[in-house]
Each structure stands twice: as structure tokens, then as C-alpha cells.
Amino acid sequence: xxxxxxxxxxxxxxxxxxxxxxxxxxxxxxxxxxxxxxxxxxxxxxxxxxxxxxxxxxxxxxxxxxxxxxxxxxxxxxxxxxxxxxxxxxxxxxxxxxxxxxxxxxxxxxxxxxxxxxxxxxxxxxxxxxxxxxxxxxxxxxxxxxxxxxxxxxxxxxxxxxxxxxxxxxxxxxxxxxxxxxxxxxxxxxxxxxxxxxxxxxxxxxxxxxxxxxxxxxxxxxxxxxxxxxxxxxxxxxxxxxxxxxxxxx
Amino acid sequence: xxxxxxxxxxxxxxxxxxxxxxxxxxxxxxxxxxxxxxxxxxxxxxxxxxxxxxxxxxxxxxxxxxxxxxxxxxxxxxxxxxxxxxxxxxxxxxxxxxxxxxxxxxxxxxxxxxxxxxxxxxxxxxxxxxxxxxxxxxxxxxxxxxxxxxxxxxxxxxxxxxxxxxxxxxxxxxxxxxxxxxxxxxxxxxxxxxxxxxxxxxxxxxxxxxxxxxxxxxxxxxxxxxxxxxxxxxxxxxxxxxxxxxxxxxxxxxxxxxxxxxxxxxx
Numbered sequence: 001x002x003x004x005x006x007x008x009x010x011x012x013x014x015x016x017x018x019x020x021x022x023x024x025x026x027x028x029x030x031x032x033x034x035x036x037x038x039x040x041x042x043x044x045x046x047x048x049x050x051x052x053x054x055x056x057x058x059x060x061x062x063x064x065x066x067x068x069x070x071x072x073x074x075x076x077x078x079x080x081x082x083x084x085x086x087x088x089x090x091x092x093x094x095x096x097x098x099x100x101x102x103x104x105x106x107x108x109x110x111x112x113x114x115x116x117x118x119x120x121x122x123x124x125x126x127x128x129x130x131x132x133x134x135x136x137x138x139x140x141x142x143x144x145x146x147x148x149x150x151x152x153x154x155x156x157x158x159x160x161x162x163x164x165x166x167x168x169x170x171x172x173x174x175x176x177x178x179x180x181x182x183x184x185x186x187x188x189x190x191x192x193x194x195x196x197x198x199x200x201x202x203x204x205x206x207x208x209x210x211x212x213x214x215x216x217x218x219x220x221x222x223x224x225x226x227x228x229x230x231x232x233x234x235x236x237x238x239x240x241x242x243x244x245x246x247x248x249x250x
Numbered sequence: 251x252x253x254x255x256x257x258x259x260x261x262x263x264x265x266x267x268x269x270x271x272x273x274x275x276x277x278x279x280x281x282x283x284x285x286x287x288x289x290x291x292x293x294x295x296x297x298x299x300x301x302x303x304x305x306x307x308x309x310x311x312x313x314x315x316x317x318x319x320x321x322x323x324x325x326x327x328x329x330x331x332x333x334x335x336x337x338x339x340x341x342x343x344x345x346x347x348x349x350x351x352x353x354x355x356x357x358x359x360x361x362x363x364x365x366x367x368x369x370x371x372x373x374x375x376x377x378x379x380x381x382x383x384x385x386x387x388x389x390x391x392x393x394x395x396x397x398x399x400x401x402x403x404x405x406x407x408x409x410x411x412x413x414x415x416x417x418x419x420x421x422x423x424x425x426x427x428x429x430x431x432x433x434x435x436x437x438x439x440x441x442x443x444x445x446x447x448x449x450x451x452x453x454x455x456x457x458x459x460x461x462x463x464x465x466x467x468x469x470x471x472x473x474x475x476x477x478x479x480x481x482x483x484x485x486x487x488x489x490x491x492x493x494x495x496x497x498x499x500x501x502x503x504x505x506x507x508x509x510x511x512x513x514x515x516x517x
Contacts, residue, residue, distance in 0.1 A: 146356060153368045170358070
């Protein structure tokens with residue numbers, strides 16, 4: 001029974017949805033019935049649109065996110081250890097962070113033109129700042145006892161990072177990855193509505209232009225499902241023994 | 251041997267430490283101003299012979315831990331000096347290993363990996379064998395592959411002691427190492443510390459708030475006053491182990507310590 005509870009909530013949603021549409025007499029062009037959406041999903045699955053656009057979106061998210069990961073985490077580790085650089089860069093990061101990646105769309109288009117690049121750039125922006133901030137604060141939160149032990153054993157440079165700092169912040173970084181990847185996925189759809197001619201965001205805007213509300217909602221469903229899968233995959237990371245210690249400690 | 255015992259290992263001269271606290275919330279409450287000058291250590295001097303088990307007692311918050319951090323090289327004194335083997339302390343060293351008050355085992359490593367932390371080549375068969383020996387020494391054989399959170403509080407402390415001992419340090423600093431343990435475990439650890447000190451020829455500095463612990467372990471007890479602290483009493487104990495505190499001169503000493511700490515309890 002417990003295993004089916006998540007499915008049950010989806011079932012309840014569909015029932016409510018159907019009831020709402022029927023009882024309120026919502027016309028199809030305002031909001032489609034579940035069945036129409038299912039049909040649209042099936043159509044797009046068969047003609048390969050869903051696959052093609054899903055892959056296009058995932059491709060951009062993967063690139064943007066990885067670029068952010070490999071730059072933000074080292075920078076965060078560095079800033080967490082260097083007081084002076086932190087004082088210098090932190091105001092800048094805090095200033096840039098609240099600027100929505102969507103506000104960067106015109107800039108991205110100017111710089112990179114049409115294609116994958118501006119979308120990747122936007123994903124990068126959406127992931128970079130949170131990852132830097134998470135990593136920095138995580139390094140700052142390492143228990144001082146651990147750092148003293150490290151000093152006591154004379155750990156420096158590479159050894160200090162590999163034996164103490166990196167393992168200490170790894171659980172936080174995995175959590176940050178989980179949150180940031182969700183945001184990246186959020187942003188990609190918006191980015192694709194403007195900058196490119198493929199991807200799930202484009203699929204939705206294209207369907208809207210041809211007044212196919214069933215396809216719009218089908219696109220939304222696809223986004224949700226992929227988001228769910230991504231989250232599920234990241235949760236595998238959380239189960240590694242080098243990560244679980246933080247939750248099981250006392 | 252007798253001669254070696256009398257060699258001075260640690261010499262602390264007129265140690266002073268004051269913190270200057272700025273812009274903290276405290277300034278609204280404290281008597282002093284925004285730049286509060288907060289003296290912690292007020293001229294502490296003592297010397298510790300090689301191989302001596304020295305216990306430090308004193309009211310909580312009196313600066314024992316601060317003093318430890320200075321002697322072990324983690325912090326600089328405001329004035330005064332600390333000499334180890336006649337040389338000024340310049341920073342932490344793996345020859346002087348600390349067991350800190352809080353859990354210091356790395357939770358991301360197993361007990362075995364933690365104990366091998368200070369070894370040069372911990373993966374080599376030789377080192378692994380050594381780690382196994384120390385696991386056994388502290389009664390943790392069979393628990394090598396457990397993570398710290400899978401061990402009890404007492405076992406974690408044992409692993410930490412093993413991690414320090416395997417370095418074969420000259421000096422072992424222990425800052426209230428058994429404070430968080432339950433009563434019975436604490437008594438066991440006390441007994442084991444006596445054995446450890448007899449097995450390894452090292453100088454041990456041991457902070458405790460437990461007067462009985464100090465009396466049972468120490469070759470020397472240094473009592474500190476309240477903050478800003480000075481040495482209130484530098485006491486040498488020359489009693490064989492195991493010690494029974496309920497009779498004779500040790501009982502009298504305990505009474506005296508209680509008295510000097512301003513405690514008037516019936517014993």
C-alpha cells in the first residue's frame with residue numbers, strides 16, 4: 001500500500017482535474033481534459049517530438065549545469081578558505097545572484113546568437129551562483145575541530161582538500177546539486193521559449209501558437225516527469241556512504 | 251631513567267592571553283565598551299617534566315582550553331612563552347597530538363581510516379597491520395570498518411585515542427576527553443589511560459572537570475583560578491596505581507582541592 005501512495009496522489013489529481021473540467025464546463029481551448037492530454041502525449045511520443053525536444057532540453061541543462069558545477073564548486077572551496085578573496089568577491093556574487101537568469105536572456109542572445117549556446121549560458125548562470133554560495137558556506141561551516149585535527153596532522157594543500165574539506169562538504173554539495181538542478185530545469189523551459197527552436201519550452205510555445213492547449217499541457221507533463229526523474233537520480237548520490245554520514249550523525 | 255624523568259618537557263612562562271572582542275552583540279550587555287578587552291589567562295607559569303601525566307582542573311570557562319590551544323601551537327599567546335624541549339612553540343606538530351573536547355573523528359572515514367590518518371602510507375600492509383594492533387589495543391578489534399556514527403561515544407573516544415597513540419607522540423594533549431561519556435564508561439577509560447601512560451613513554455596533558463579523575467590519573471595536578479586565570483595550586487602526586495581515593499592522603503587531598511575551589515561539601 002505504502003508503495004502505491006505516490007501513484008495514488010497522481011490518480012487523485014487526475015480525478016479532480018476531470019471533475020473540475022466537466023463540472024465547470026471548461027472548454028478545451030481554455031484547459032484540456034486529461035484524456036485529451038494523454039492523447040496528445042501519445043501522439044507526440046509516437047511522432048518523436050517529445051523525445052527530440054526532451055533530449056534537446058536535457059542536453060542544454062546537462063552542459064550548463066556541468067559547466068557551473070566544475071567552476072562553482074572549486075571557486076566555492078577556494079572562497080571558503082580565503083577570507084580576503086571572500087570579502088572581495090562575495091558582495092559581487094550576492095549582487096548578481098538575485099538577478100533572474102531570465103533577465104539575462106537579451107544579453108545572452110546578443111552574445112551568443114540563436115542556438116544552444118544562449119540557453120546553456122542561462123542554465124550556467126542559474127546554477128553557478130547558488131552553487132558557489134552553497135559551497136562557500138558549507139566550507140565555512142566545517143567544524144573547527146576537524147580543521148584543528150587536520151592542522152595537528154600537518155595536512156596542507158591537496159591532502160587537506162582530499163582528506164578533510166572535500167569529504168566534509170560533499171553532503172552539502174549533493175544537496176545543493178539537487179536543489180540547483182531543479183532550478184536549472186525550471187529555467188531551461190523559459191529560456192527555450194525565446195532563444196531556440198527546439199526543446200520542451202519551444203514545444204510548449206509552439207503548441208500555444210497553434211492553439212493546441214492539449215499539447216501545451218502535455219509538454220508541462222513531460223517537464224514534470226523529467227524533473228521527477230532527475231531528482232530521483234540525484235537522490236542516488238545521497239545514498240553513497242561518503243554522503244550518508246552527515247544525516248546519520250547523531 | 252630517574253634522571254630523564256626530571257628533564258623538563260614543557261616550560262610555560264608568564265603566559266597571558268586576552269581577546270579583544272569587537273562589534274558583537276555582547277557590547278550591549280557587557281560592562282565594557284565596544285572594544286572589550288577580555289583577559290583570559292593572566293600570567294600562567296609552570297613546568298612539566300618529561301613523561302609526566304599532568305591534569306589541569308579549574309572552574310569551567312577559566313581558560314583551560316585556551317591555554318591548551320596555546321601550548322599545542324594552535325593559538326598565539328598575547329605575551330609570555332611556551333618552551334617544549336627548550337624551544338619556543340611555533341605551531342601545531344604531529345609530535346604533539348591533541349584529543350579535543352568535541353568529537354574529532356572524521357565522520358566520513360571508517361575507524362580504520364581515522365586511525366591511519368596520520369600515517370605516511372596508511373594503505374601499505376605494514377601500516378594496516380599497525381592500525382589493527384592499535385584497534386586491538388583500545389578494544390576495537392572488529393570495528394575497524396565501522397563509521398564513527400556506528401560506534402558508541404566511548405568507542406569513538408577510544409578510536410580517537412588510538413589515532414593519537416599510533417603517531418607515537420612526545421606529548422598527548424587531552425581536553426576533557428571523557429566529559430561527554432557516561433559514568434561507568436568514564437571509569438573504564440580512566441583505568442585504560444593509566445595503562446596507556448605506563449605502556450607509552452609520553453608526556454600527557456589532561457584537562458578535566460572531574461577532580462576524582464585528576465586525582466586518579468595525575469602525577470601532577472595544576473589547579474587554575476577563575477578567569478582571568480592564574481595557577482592556584484601546583485601539586486605533585488606520588489602515589490602508585492591503582493589509587494583508592496576513599497582513604498588516606500588522597501582523601502585528604504581531595505578534600506583540600508574541594509576546599510580551595512570554594513566547595514564545601516561533605517565527603
